Amino acid sequence: MSYQTITLVKEAGVVTLTINRPPLNPLNSQFFRELDRVVAEIGGDQEVRVLIITGAGEKAFAAGADVTEMVDLTPLEMYDFCRLSLAAYNRLENLDKPTIAAVNGLALGGGCELALACDFRLAAETARFALPEINLGIIPGGGGTQRLPRLIGTARARELLFLGEMIDAATAREYGLVNRVVPGNALLSEAGKLAEKLLAKPPVAQRMLKMALNNGMNMDLPAALLFELESFLLAFGSADRVEGFRALLEKRKPEFKGK
Known part of the structure; x- marks a missing residue:
């Protein structure tokens, strides 16, 4: 099956999903539909044991939702857009197989929320994280206000959400937002090593x-x-x-x- 916004590689029980909208990999409604479909298919595929998600290129994992699609939407249309993202992220979070976000660059807004829906987050040293929606006059609509405090605690979550400022990979590690920080050229290799460890478990x-x-x-x-x-x-x-x-x-x- 062909996709417009992602590429898939399946090898030895591991599927690597790459968000393929470089250089910033913005997340549009087509991506959310494709993500939802792929995760559903993986859930029913007994040969797949681990899912890795990353972004194409070196600049961004996903630099937020696609503002060019959002800018002229009515509140009702925006509601439908958010429902797509929430459905996809909820399905990803509840996939009964381990998931790894290999964050290779900017993970902003919806991109950060995508990483939050995964079980593990590995970050390249150049990765940056933010939920900057407050700076646009909105708030996160893909689970950021709920998953972030559950992961890192309310105090630090409030700081990131209310200020909308970007943090680097080392700070994200300190906050507990990511599990591990690795050199950029070793990111997918490290994700693969983690996947191999998970494959060995029952x-x-x-x-x-x-x-x-x-x-x-x-x-x-x-x-x-x-x-x-x-x-x-x-x-x-x-x-x-x-x-x-x-x-x-x-x-x-x-x-x-x-x-």
Whole structure:
């Protein structure tokens, strides 16, 4: 299948999705439709275990939503635009497989929100992050006001959201916005190494772990602990668990089958 805004490479259980609108890779409605479709397809593809998202070129991961498309929209039309982005980002966040944002440059506005919807964020040393919507007379509409404070805490999130200022990769690492900062020429290689580590883990337990994390964040503690227990028991009932226990007792490397 051909796409207008992205390119896909599938290799050894890993799909690399590249936002292909250089040099700034702005996110338009077509991108959100394509992202939503691709993530849905990955969710049903048993051969795919990890998704990596990056941007074409060296300048930007995604420098925000496409203002040229947004500028003349009515509030109702803008509502439909935001619903597209929210649907795509929610599907990405809830994909039952690990996702990695390999942030190769500017991650502004919707681009930062896209990275926030991933499980892991690796940043090139030249990467920059911001939610600058306040400077345009608006606020984030793709999950920024909700995912950011859940990730880095309300104090730092308020600073970034109210000031709309850009931070560098090192500061993003300090804030907990990214997991790791690496040289730009090693970004995809490091993302690949992380993907390889994730590929070695049991798929059923990965799915249950992601469900427990994502759903538990929106529950009170007693309900979240119960949900965790239920997720644990589902993982415990898997053939992967039997293999993991046997491998431990037999002092060998487990061979997980995702069952």
